Structures are given as structure tokens and as C-alpha cells.
Amino acid sequence: MFRKVLIANRGEIALRVISACKEMGIRTVAVYSEADRNSLHVKFADEAICIGPPRSAESYLNVPAVISAAEIADVDAIHPGYGLLSENANFAEVCRASNIKFIGPPPEVTRMMGEKSTARQTMKKAKVPILPGSDGIIASEGEALEWAKSVGYPVILKAVAGGGGRGMRICRNAAELPGLYNQASTEAAAAFGNGDLYMEKFIERPRHIEFQVLADEHGNVMSLGERECSIQRRHQKLIEEAPSLQITPKLREELGKTIKKSLENIGYWNAGTIEFLMDEDGKIYFIEMNTRIQVEHCVTEMVTGIDLVKAQLRIAAGEKLNSIVTSPVEIRGHAIECRINAEHPEKFTPSAGKITAFNVPGGNGVRVDTAQYSEGIVPPYYDSMIAKLICHGKDREEAMNRMQRALSQFVVQGIHTTIPLHQKIFADEEFRSGKFDTKFMERFLERQKEA
């Protein structure tokens, strides 16, 4: 096992990794920007090194600074957390060149999975179901009609050069396709100087469902089941759960096997997440893979009892999966996570500042991951998430009720947080029913406005 690990991150995930290292007897080195001098990840690490000014680009994202810190602290390995340098293949390569173990997959795999179309092709080859669509640019109206026929309506036409909805059209049948194709192409040409279009199956009300995996350096892969992450606002997840009510044990096992095979093929190691969209009929399509620990890993930990960060460390140290996870993976109960952000709960404006009172809920089935504290500062430079509140219960009902109880006992003063927003979501009928999709927050906020 490693003797000393540098944590190239901040906030709750830095503290999460420090805690895992401490429990394993590994010395920890925190790095921090000048804005984070009084942060708990600095306080609770064995050593701490200031690596730059507040802006991430000059500190946490500054590869030479991080590597220099690792060298002067003489560490064996670097844990990148999530975000920041965690999916930066160049950083992983510099680590390798510097003889420091990067706790993540090999840079080649990170790079492959970071390229959306490569990832798609890789998964397609491994027989993971992917979102059907044209294999590249559509040359003509006629080709568009053919693709649409094989993909199945509704389909969505997207500008290759596009973004922001321009050059984008949803087509529900063959009759309207030629007209929409021409409109979209003209619009794309006008907007981006390139009228090329491609096509994907359009899912009206998709769910976001993802599978957690562990893979070692010896070719062993294990699926730890799925998470339901459809509660999002502007593609930012707000609430995550495990397991998903939509995944039957049979589907879980089947998909687990497919994923296992696909990752064995590409030589993946580390913890990782395979993200899917699920359509209204329960069919599931691969969209992308994340090659790092995720914010929402805790809900999987709560239901499986497996410590994912420790697993990452042990995998990176060369251990085999069967020595890390010694009994069959079993889902116990239901877990839900709320991301508590320093934001206005209605306007979503960021709310940096000094926390004047901070009382975290505790008791049965409640877990809080945070690096904040009373008198702590939320700097304006970074992500607004200040805490994760995770509740576990024997079923979804109990987990939801526990979350409502815990939210009511979570006191943060001095700044705004999204706690009141979560309280409203947990009182919402649609949310409680479990029958929702990624458009939930739009509908919910509309309902709130009307009320």
C-alpha cells in the first residue's frame, strides 16, 4: 500500500479521500489555494502545501504546481478526486513520467472515454446498447429518411458544428422530415457556416441512470449496481438515489455482465461510472463513461457497504478485486443524496461568504460529507456545493422520510443554501412517486412558480 498520497482537490471530496487514507494508515498531503487556507481538508491532512492563488487555473488546475508539491512532499501517489484534474489524461501522463502513481485509469483509456464518439464506438463494439443514430454526417434528405427509418421516430437532427439549440429539429414522422431537414441545415449553415447534420433517436422523457463499476489492473471488473440521477437542473445533478426503481434485478444483472465484458476488453481500471439514458419504455442507452470517483458515489456505498475510495486506493496499489470486495455485492435498503449548494434556493444565484452557524443532522441512517463548519468561508471561486446529505433507509419511503427529517435539522446561517429547495422537492408528489425523468425540475419549478 502507498506510504503517502497527495490529494489534488479541495472541499468535501478532498476530506473524503483524506479520511479514507487515514483509515488505511496512509499519510496525506493536502494542496490548497490561498482562498482555502482555513479549509478542513488543509486542517485534517498530515501535511498541506499552498500551490497558488485563488483561481483554479493557477492552483488546483496548475499541473506543474501540483506535481512540484507532490515532489517536494515525496508522495507515492496522487488522488485527483472529481472535476479539476481527475479526467485530464495529460496530467495522468505527467504523473506517470514523474514516477507518481495517478489514482485513476491509464491515460490512454481516459482519453478514449473522453472522446464521446470514440467511447460510443468502443461501447457499441462491446455490445453495450447505445443511443441509435446516424453514423456521422447525413448527406441528403433521402439519407435522412433512411436513417430515421432504422433509428425509429421520433428522431432529432443536430448540427455537427452546432450548439445552443440552433440547427436542431425534432421530427416525429417521415412526412415532416424533409422540410425540417432543410430548415435545420439552412439554420446551421447561417449560424455556424456549416450545414452538416447528424441524427439521433429522440427520447421525450429520459431518465438518467448510471452504473458504478470497480476494475483492477489484472483484468477483473465488477458492477456495483446503478444510481438514479434524473433530478437535474441545467444538467447539474441535485438528487441521486440507489437503487433505481426502474431497474429490475434481472436487468441489473444483465447490464452488469455487459458492462463487465466491455471494460475487460478496453483494459479499464479504477472506479468508474457508465451513464445511460432510459426511454419511456424502459430501454436503456449508453451515453458516456466517467473515469473517476463521482460526487454521488456515497449512495452506492450506503447500499452495498463497499468503500469506493478505499477500493480506488487499493486498486491503484495493484491489489486484486477479489481481495477488496470479498463477498458478493448485495443491495441493502435504499439511499438518497441531496447536494447542498451555497445558492439562493429560488434564484440559484451563488452565495459565497462566511458561515455563521452550521449544525449538521445526525442519527440513524444519516451521513454528511462536508468540509464546511461554523465560521467557515465559502469562497466565490469554486463549485457551490458545500455538503452532501445522504440518507439510508430500509426502502425508498423510509429514506425520503429520513431526508425530510434530516433537512429540517440541517442549519446553515450566513449564506443561502438549497436546503429549502430540497425540502420542497421531498414534499412533491411527483418526486415521491418515483415516476419522473430529467425534465422533472422544469416541471417542478413551474409548479412552484404557480403556487
Added chain:
Amino acid sequence: MFRKVLIANRGEIALRVISACKEMGIRTVAVYSEADRNSLHVKFADEAICIGPPRSAESYLNVPAVISAAEIADVDAIHPGYGLLSENANFAEVCRASNIKFIGPPPEVTRMMGEKSTARQTMKKAKVPILPGSDGIIASEGEALEWAKSVGYPVILKAVAGGGGRGMRICRNAAELPGLYNQASTEAAAAFGNGDLYMEKFIERPRHIEFQVLADEHGNVMSLGERECSIQRRHQKLIEEAPSLQITPKLREELGKTIKKSLENIGYWNAGTIEFLMDEDGKIYFIEMNTRIQVEHCVTEMVTGIDLVKAQLRIAAGEKLNSIVTSPVEIRGHAIECRINAEHPEKFTPSAGKITAFNVPGGNGVRVDTAQYSEGIVPPYYDSMIAKLICHGKDREEAMNRMQRALSQFVVQGIHTTIPLHQKIFADEEFRSGKFDTKFMERFLERQKEA
């Protein structure tokens, strides 16, 4: 289910019960003394009623005040927590007479189990192993020799009227018995005016092991496995664990069955704990039963996933056990609890006062039950326990390492706490080996003094 419950307690257990009620949609009424006006159990209950001045005898132990509060708040039931009125059969009777459900066993059973010799006889009849000894007073040297032969050496002679070690002798063989018998009797007569003696088997290095049970009002009883509670100082538990390394699955099952039968016989209901001593050979002897929820119930909750306080509420509301615990009881991993007391960690003097900083640890496998907070007051009138830190891991090793990590992140300023004491215990070889008994703390403190 109950509409509204009064919690006749304070501190962490009051908050624990309030949390359980909230999660079940039950309204809560806190009662408080003038010293607890700003306590979290007051803040987080739906209603709160001041019932008297700081001294417990005039507030929390004041039966008319508690019952009056229950009446003016119009509650269906009273949860007594632990300590205070929880094993007061008279209080349970007044509740019954006032048409308020007492969340505990019927007063007759509380009374029976509160009388140590009655409890012993009851358990003996139900074939629960009890500590062997003379059935009452020993008339003569000769009778003493006969009893000692049947009980087995070593034995301990105790004065019937005695206490404080006087009139007490440990005998290791038949040769020394007559002399010691006469010494003890003379000493007892001189000290208490009564020379009568009785005899018990003497256990040199006992372990304290207890079984958690749930029983409903329909005659169903269930054992939830054991807890190891040998880490005590002056008969006060400091650290508790579940499961015990000393109890094999076979012994757990056998004892569970015996306990089940015994409680079915006496018509017990509620959560409850059967306390045993274990001798050096692993033989186990009943000592007493507690007819309430216990401080250390959390470690059982962590390994079984069963919410014991909710179970109490549902039992009291008349539900059947098989609707409360729906799947077979299964022990997952290992849990340890540290009682964090407001005491000097070496001198054990109580340390009341204002808490100026309070940072509780969080993260994977960590549970904190507390009613304290930054700026909170520890009044000098009550028990010194201010928090319970519970850590769960896949095995005892992980649970211990997690506890060390969590203790290092638990910051309390303004008062003294036993956190540094726990840190030393968790670094102690004897403790870590798991091979200890109720004399552990004496040896440990001796070692500390020497070091």
C-alpha cells in the same frame, strides 16, 4: 399509529426519539427543565413545554409535571427514553391510569425485572443460564462447603446486608473456605449487625455481553444479536460493539432461542436487553434485564439495519413484529460506539459550560447522535454524556480505524471531553486485540499512569 407523542427525556436520546417520530409522521412534544431551554430537543420538537426547574427531581423525574404536560398537549403516548422514568413502573401505571400509552413493557413486567432476585428466578425457570450460587442464606460452614462444591471454585461469599466489599471473600478451594467463611461472617456482623452470607460463582475476568430483543404485544419475540460492553469504568460503559468476537453464530442462535422462549413466557413487550457475564471459558450467565431502549442501541442498528426506536413506537401502537422486521435478521459488518462525555479525559471530573466550537465528523460509516452544537450549553445538572460517536466498518479492524479517523476530526472546544481518552484506548494493543474484560479500564489507566 400514534398521532402525537411526548418525549419524557432530554439530550441525544430525546432528539433520537423526535427524529424517529418525525420520520414516521408523528407529532412530537418535548418537555424541558429551565436549564434546557435552548436545547436541540426543544428546538426540533413540534411543541415544547417547560416542566420545572433544572434539578431532575423537580422536572424530568417529576411524574405529575410530565403527565400534566402530556395532558395539556393531548398526546397519545409517552416515550421515556433511557434513565429517568424509563424503568419506573409507577410512572407506567400512572400513564395507564391517565389513558396515555407508555412506550415500554407493562408495569408488572418492569417491576418483576427490576427486582434482581425475581428476575433471576424468572430466567432460571425459563432455562436461561444464570450465575450459579446458593439459593439464599448459607446456614453453616458445612453448607458453604456443599454449595461451593456444586457451584465450583472460585466462589465469592457476600454479606446479605452488605456492600462496599465488607463481609466479602473470594475462596479458591475447599481448604481455605471455612476460615474465610468465618472471617466474612464476623466482619459482616460487625459492619452491618447481620452476619448472614450468600455465595456466588466468582468470575475472575468477566466480559459484559448483552442481547438486544424486540417483543410485540402479541407474544412474538425476536433476538437481534449481542453487544460487547466490557469497556467500562466504575460500571459506566464507555465503548460498546456489535457483534461480539466471543459469540459464535451457533451460540448466538442458541441463546437467541432461549431468550425468545423466556420472554414469551413472561409476556414481555418493547425493545429490551438481556445482560450476561461471560467467564474465561466462554460460558455465559444472566445478570439482569433492562426493559427500555439503551444508550448503545445504535451499534445494533448499524449492523442489522433495523431502527429500534421506530420498532418501539410500532410495537406500542400494537403492530406485530413480522410487519416491523420483514426479513431475517442479518449482521452486516461491525459497529463500535464511543460515549463522548463532558469530563476531563484523565481526571474524569465533569466539565459543564459553554461549547465554543463543535465540529462533528462525518463521511462513510460514521454516525453521530448528539443534541449538542456550537454555542450550546452543557448544564451541570445531568448526565455528562454529550454525544455518541458510532463507526461502522466491514470488520472490527475497519471500524476501529474509522473510529480513530473520526475521533481526530471531532472538535469540541470550551469544555473538556473524553475524546482524547478514546483516542488512547483505540491505540491500545489490548483493546485492539479484542481480548479484554470488564477490568480492562483499570489495567489501561494503570498503563497510562506508568507511561
Added chain:
Amino acid sequence: MDGSKMQELRELVEFLKANEIAEFDMEQADLKVRIKFAGDPAAAASSFDLAQLSRLMASAPAAGAAPVAAAAAHTAAAPAQAEEKLHEVKSPIVGTFYESPAPGASAFVQIGDQVEVGQVLCIVEAMKLMNEIESDVAGEVVKRIGVSGQPVEYGQPLFAIRPR
């Protein structure tokens, strides 16, 4: 509270506002002040000695535009506000307040009545027992704070009496 105390308090509040202090507790002999600023951000507490602080405040300028919405101050000392010194008879038990010995009967005492020490003022019912609450002061009944049939806590004021 006399004029100079009020002036001190005003200055204190200015001082606290200017310093963005959210909560403030102060005690000096029989005077207690507790101040909590509403608005956003809130909280954070500290304790001072009034004797010193009031002297300090003398020179405090009303500087700094603190993000404070409103200020509230009240004396929590036993004998009432800016009013005259009234004595409060408090409930020694938890129970239900009754102003008269039986339904329909007239009240034990009326506003304006002169009462003696030991005179029954009301009943607090607890566990079906009617507990007569006696006055612990002689004087004029100025206010009946308890409401017939309503619950009272331990220590809750029942009557305000002007001692004589």
C-alpha cells in the same frame, strides 16, 4: 430604563450593526439585553461586559453600511419593559389555568382588586387536581395573563401585580 441607559443601548446597537454582529447577549446586575439582528446573513454570538462596553461605545461612530435589515432589543429582566415595576405571579406547575373555582362561577380576582399575600388568584389543574395558586405579593391586580381553560407551562406568568 433611564434616558442614559437608552442612549447607551442605541449606541450599542449602532456599534453591533456597524460591526455586523448578529446576536448579542449582555448582562449587568439586574439588566439583561439580548439582541438578535434579523435579515441575512444571520447568527454568530459573542458576550461582553456592559460596564466596559457602554464606556467604549461613547466614542463609537455610526459607520459601516452593514447588511442588516432590522434590529430588536428587549430587556429580559423579570420586572417588565419600559413600564413601571410590576410583579409577576408565575405558575409553579404545568397544567390548565382557570380564573374561577368552577365553570360559571365568578373569577377569584378582578383587574383592579387589591390582593394580599396568600390570597388565591386562580387554579392550575394538573392530573385532575385543582391547585390553588396564591399571590406571593400584596398589591393591585393589573393584568391577568393566563387565559381560562388554556395550558400553562412551569414558570409561565399568570398575573401582573403592582406591589404596595
Added chain:
Amino acid sequence: MDGSKMQELRELVEFLKANEIAEFDMEQADLKVRIKFAGDPAAAASSFDLAQLSRLMASAPAAGAAPVAAAAAHTAAAPAQAEEKLHEVKSPIVGTFYESPAPGASAFVQIGDQVEVGQVLCIVEAMKLMNEIESDVAGEVVKRIGVSGQPVEYGQPLFAIRPR
């Protein structure tokens, strides 16, 4: 820090001790003070404006035997303590400090040397690259704070220079 500032600081510490304040942060223009009392009980923080407080302190009596064991105060402001105003050259990067261009070679600068803006003072090695650190002020080298071969953080002072 001149004598009157020192007197203010003494009074401030007295005031805080008398009021049992555990931690104290203060900032005024280029002066910052951070005070944290050792001893038991500890902690609890609050923020003040020095402009007001130093005026307030003038009248603060040294009252109240607070349960405070020791007091420590230092100015965290860039230009040193009670000393004269020195300029610190800080490390712009994390790395290893070297006073000379190569092992065995003489140092870039000696104590007492006059340096110009842009003159190389030392090397900070980061990722095998030797980064020459230049003086951002002209003056006399008063102190070499970095130690050859030892790591330095971002923002860590390397040299103290008396500007001319």
C-alpha cells in the same frame, strides 16, 4: 509598528481578555491583526473594525479576571513586525529553493548586497525546471529566508529586502 500602535494593541488584548474573547481578527488598510488566546476554554470568533475599536479601546479598563492562560499577537501584514518596513520577495511557485545556480557555486546574492529590479536572487526548482526568481524591488538584501535544498510553498517569503 510604532509606539502608539503598540499601546493600542496592548489595550486591545486587555479588552479581549477582559471580555473572554477567544479569537479575534482585525483589518485596517494595510494592518491586519489576528489574535487567538491559548488556554482553556478556547475558540469562538468575532470580527471588528479596527478604526472604531482602536478609538473605543482608549477608554477600556483592564478589568475582569478572565480564565485566559496566555496571549499572543502578531501582525500578519506583509511588511514585518515592530521592525522597519522591509519588502519580502515571495515564491511565485511551489518547488525547491536554491541560493546558488549550481551545487558548490556561490550564492546569487549575499546579505548586504545591493540588488536591482529584475536581478536573479535564487532558483526555485519545480518539475526539474530551474526557475530563476528575480527581485521585484531595488534595495539591500537584509535576510535570506529560504534555505537551500528546502521546499517552498506558493507565496512563501524568500528574501527580505530594504527598498531604497
